[in-house]
Amino acid sequence: SQQGEEDPQALSIQEGENATMNCSYKTSINNLQWYRQNSGRGLVHLILIRSNEREKHSGRLRVTLDTSKKSSSLLITASRAADTASYFCALRMDSSYKLIFGSGTRLLVRP
Amino acid sequence: EAQVTQNPRYLITVTGKKLTVTCSQNMNHEYMSWYRQDPGLGLRQIYYSMNVEVTDKGDVPEGYKVSRKEKRNFPLILESPSPNQTSLYFCASRSPGGDEKLFFGSGTQLSVL
Numbered sequence: 001s002q003q004g005e006e007d008p009q010a011l012s013i014q015e016g017e018n019a020t021m022n023c024s025y026k027t028s029i030n031n032l033q034w035y036r037q038n039s040g041r042g043l044v045h046l047i048l049i050r051s052n053e054r055e056k057h058s059g060r061l062r063v064t065l066d067t068s069k070k071s072s073s074l075l076i077t078a079s080r081a082a083d084t085a086s087y088f089c090a091l092r093m094d095s096s097y098k099l100i101f102g103s104g105t106r107l108l109v110r111p
Numbered sequence: 112e113a114q115v116t117q118n119p120r121y122l123i124t125v126t127g128k129k130l131t132v133t134c135s136q137n138m139n140h141e142y143m144s145w146y147r148q149d150p151g152l153g154l155r156q157i158y159y160s161m162n163v164e165v166t167d168k169g170d171v172p173e174g175y176k177v178s179r180k181e182k183r184n185f186p187l188i189l190e191s192p193s194p195n196q197t198s199l200y201f202c203a204s205r206s207p208g209g210d211e212k213l214f215f216g217s218g219t220q221l222s223v224l
Contacts, residue, residue, distance in 0.1 A: 003153060031211065042115070042201055042215030088153065092211065098169070099213065103153040
């Protein structure tokens with residue numbers, strides 16, 4: 001499968017802790033994006049990292065990309081209850097504009 | 112406000128009864144797409160459109176039709192719905208150039224009995 005494999009499938013942490021979720025893939029990519037989905041609502045774009053980038057930051061989010069290992073991680077620092085959601089990685093292959101989504105990580109942040 | 116508007120939010124229908132899910136965006140995006148989301152399977156692309164009158168199949172197009180007569184609208188048509196099309200559907204449009212950000216609608220939960 002070309003889609004990203006996300007790990008873990010589910011994660012439960014205490015408010016204030018950091019949350020790390022990972023995405024691995026098999027083919028070469030042009031970019032990798034992370035999206036958040038709140039309980040069955042539409043996905044919201046969080047961050048995009050290109051294949052020639054290794055790390056990007058956006059507020060409390062930090063994304064890394066290791067193209068040699070074909071993996072990416074999303075770190076949410078100082079988590080809040082409002083961060084409770086599902087998080088998806090989406091891959092854009094070199095040969096296509098199509099985005100292929102992983103099956104997601106469900107994050108629960110306990111107050 | 113920039114947004115993608117989908118309607119209806121919930122729809123219950125019976126097998127074989129034609130239905131249309133509407134999608135409209137106000138951002139003048141050329142690219143629009145439909146996805147379905149099923150538990151454990153992530154989002155799978157049904158159809159996409161690169162511009163007006165240009166549509167193409169995604170990964171799971173069987174049983175669906177689309178049209179793109181105007182840039183802002185991209186309706187999804189189920190001519191003869193079946194129970195295996197029970198799913199959560201999302202429309203999305205994409206910002207142009209290097210941004211490539213997808214903007215999603217709020218979703219349509221479809222149940223086919």
